Amino acid sequence: MMERIPLALTGYLDTAAVPGDAVGTASWRLISSPADCTAEEEAVIPCTTSRPNLAHLLLTECQPSDLLRVSGSLTLPDTADGRIRLDVDTVDVMWEAPLQEQPPEDPADDHSDRDRAIQALAEALTGLAYEAAAGEQPDIRINIGPVGVHGLDVAHCHSIDVTTANTHKLADAVDAMLATLNSLPPQAGTSLDPLTIAELTDYFDELDLTELTREVLDATRPEDRVAVTRALDDLFGDIPVTGIDDSDQ
Structure with missing residues (x-):
């Protein structure tokens, strides 16, 4: 002892x-x-x-x-x-010893996104910790925090105690997530494919605005036609429509 x-x-x-x-x-x-x-x-x-x-x-x-x-x-x-x-x-x-000179902070060294990610993960794991089966006590501790912890990072360090059963569930969920990510095609960026852009351009070039306006007005109640025509003019410009003269617009 x-x-x-x-x-x-x-x-x-x-x-x-x-x-x-x-x-x-x-x-x-x-x-x-x-x-x-x-x-x-x-x-x-x-x-x-x-x-x-x-x-x-x-x-x-x-x-x-x-x-x-x-x-x-x-x-x-x-x-x-x-x-x-x-x-x-x-x-x-x-x-107190004289303050040691600290190296200047890099203004581009912003850890806010990292800290939000740690907090989100800690909250998710804490929710998992409270799902313990009746009578089962936590027996596994998960520690998460920034790499290279110093005094200012202590607030972003977390320890979550979970049960063996819930740890197995967490491992299975991570395996499933990785399998899903690995099955997705490689991401080449957020820009549209050139073929898609060309198809969209051709589609809009083929639109007959006069015919489109006529179809919209034909489906509009007579008392609303003037207001709808003005709205279409604001959207596409002044489009002549047979049956409605400038005084009506």
């Missing part, structure tokens, strides 16, 4: 914190430098937290070299090759 020891520790953030396996968690390393210790006596302590507010602080507001005061439970391994870990419950920023 692993032993847990209450511990408070002050040290410098070694590298930027990273999101944990679950939503609202984070992991980082703290360099512990007690007073009067030498460089060889410094210790690097792996830290983790499952408190969402602390994870957000570490991921979005803290940077390497910040001096932190943390407290929690130090977990000692029960085997010689195991790892120690400090499960953190509180974090206080004692000193």
Whole structure:
């Protein structure tokens, strides 16, 4: 059984914190430098937290070299090759390191479409997660998020727990979608085929607007003919129609 020891520790953030396996968690390393210790006596302590507010602080507001005061439970391994870990419950920023210069953002580097795609997929998978059969508990976790996650991308990371049965359904649906996509002809763009354009051009060139107008008016009630004629003139231009003089139009 692993032993847990209450511990408070002050040290410098070694590298930027990273999101944990679950939503609202984070992991980082703290360099512990007690007073009067030498460089060889410094210790690097792996830290983790499952408190969402602390994870957000570490991921979005803290940077390497910040001096932190943390407290929690130090977990000692029960085997010689195991790892120690400090499960953190509180974090206080004692000193903030000077802001590191950030590379200028590329104005063309717009991730809005990517983020909308992640959100849409997360919502769809969340709906799948709530379709668990009675008595069946989720036992598979699906993590989705941007490639190369940094602090600003944490809000676009999602973890969805689903059952084995629903995972099989999801796999079958993806296989069916890929089969459908592979059966479609290659997309050469959105432009119309030249043959189609030529056919449409020939069709409209062959239209007799005078005859077309006459057929429309013949099917129109007498009291509506003047209004319909004006509408046709607005659409096609002034088309002479036998039986209706300019005074009637």
